[in-house]
Amino acid sequence: MTNNNPIGLFDSGVGGTSIWREIHNLMPNENTIYLADSKNAPYGLRPKEEIVALSMKNTEFLLDMGCKIIVVACNTATTNAIKELRSKYDVPFIGIEPAIKPAANNSATQTIGILATKGTLSSELFNKAVEIYQHTKIVEQVGHGLVELIESGQMDAPEMDTLLRSYLNPMIAANIDYLVLGCSHYPYLIPKIKKIIPEQVKIIDSGEAVARQTQHILREKVGLASNRKGSAVFYTNSDQKVLSSLLNNEYQVIKKDF
Numbered sequence: 001m002t003n004n005n006p007i008g009l010f011d012s013g014v015g016g017t018s019i020w021r022e023i024h025n026l027m028p029n030e031n032t033i034y035l036a037d038s039k040n041a042p043y044g045l046r047p048k049e050e051i052v053a054l055s056m057k058n059t060e061f062l063l064d065m066g067c068k069i070i071v072v073a074c075n076t077a078t079t080n081a082i083k084e085l086r087s088k089y090d091v092p093f094i095g096i097e098p099a100i101k102p103a104a105n106n107s108a109t110q111t112i113g114i115l116a117t118k119g120t121l122s123s124e125l126f127n128k129a130v131e132i133y134q135h136t137k138i139v140e141q142v143g144h145g146l147v148e149l150i151e152s153g154q155m156d157a158p159e160m161d162t163l164l165r166s167y168l169n170p171m172i173a174a175n176i177d178y179l180v181l182g183c184s185h186y187p188y189l190i191p192k193i194k195k196i197i198p199e200q201v202k203i204i205d206s207g208e209a210v211a212r213q214t215q216h217i218l219r220e221k222v223g224l225a226s227n228r229k230g231s232a233v234f235y236t237n238s239d240q241k242v243l244s245s246l247l248n249n250e251y252q253v254i255k256k257d258f
Contacts, residue, residue, distance in 0.1 A: 003223030006031035008067030010058035013041035015185025016073025022211035038238035042147040043076040044117025055081035079123035098182035104133040113171035116182025
């Protein structure tokens with residue numbers, strides 16, 4: 001079954017491009033439309049009702065563009081709003097959640113760390129997932145300020161290293177052997193994180209698994225694109241420079257109020 005309509009992705013900002021990259025690498029023939037709601041970032045500090053409303057607004061933008069499937073490339077939006085999105089819209093949704101399962105199942109020290117936003121860590125969906133792993137010590141840490149620095153183009157600011165050390169050092173002291181990144185912005189910080197944590201601590205993010213699940217749902221229910229190179233268009237309601245720089249200035253970034 002062939003379906004050349006685009007895959008739609010949205011995030012509270014630029015971080016979900018880490019998910020987009022995995023999808024694009026796995027399915028280069030697919031057309032994609034990415035929506036960065038940077039004006040309202042971070043979602044992690046907002047109440048659930050607001051996160052749901054913003055997620056619906058983003059979904060409707062992408063549906064108006066003819067998207068055949070929506071990837072909620074934001075942990076906070078997934079854990080707070082995906083149930084409401086699936087009940088309201090007749091299109092498949094792919095969510096992104098912190099990858100607790102592979103970390104907990106493979107941890108030798110039975111201690112894992114999770115770095116995420118407040119909105120994700122306090123969500124009902126996240127806490128239900130945590131309850132399954134009673135025999136694993138889960139060290140949770142809210143990444144206060146990290147998304148804001150990434151969104152403002154200050155990934156290499158000294159403050160970023162200071163914040164990361166303050167968040168990761170207690171996890172190291174607790175003897176974690178897996179670090180789960182529970183925000184789609186955080187994979188961009190992996191090079192910095194690797195300089196802080198011991199070499200034996202494995203870092204897990206959800207990007208590759210989300211891409212595989214998207215491919216599976218397309219193949220089973222929606223249809224994959226035909227055998228040609230796909231296009232990629234990016235929209236933001238904030239400054240285009242940060243998004244363009246994360247994409248190495250290789251793609252069109254359109255500023256649009258939404």
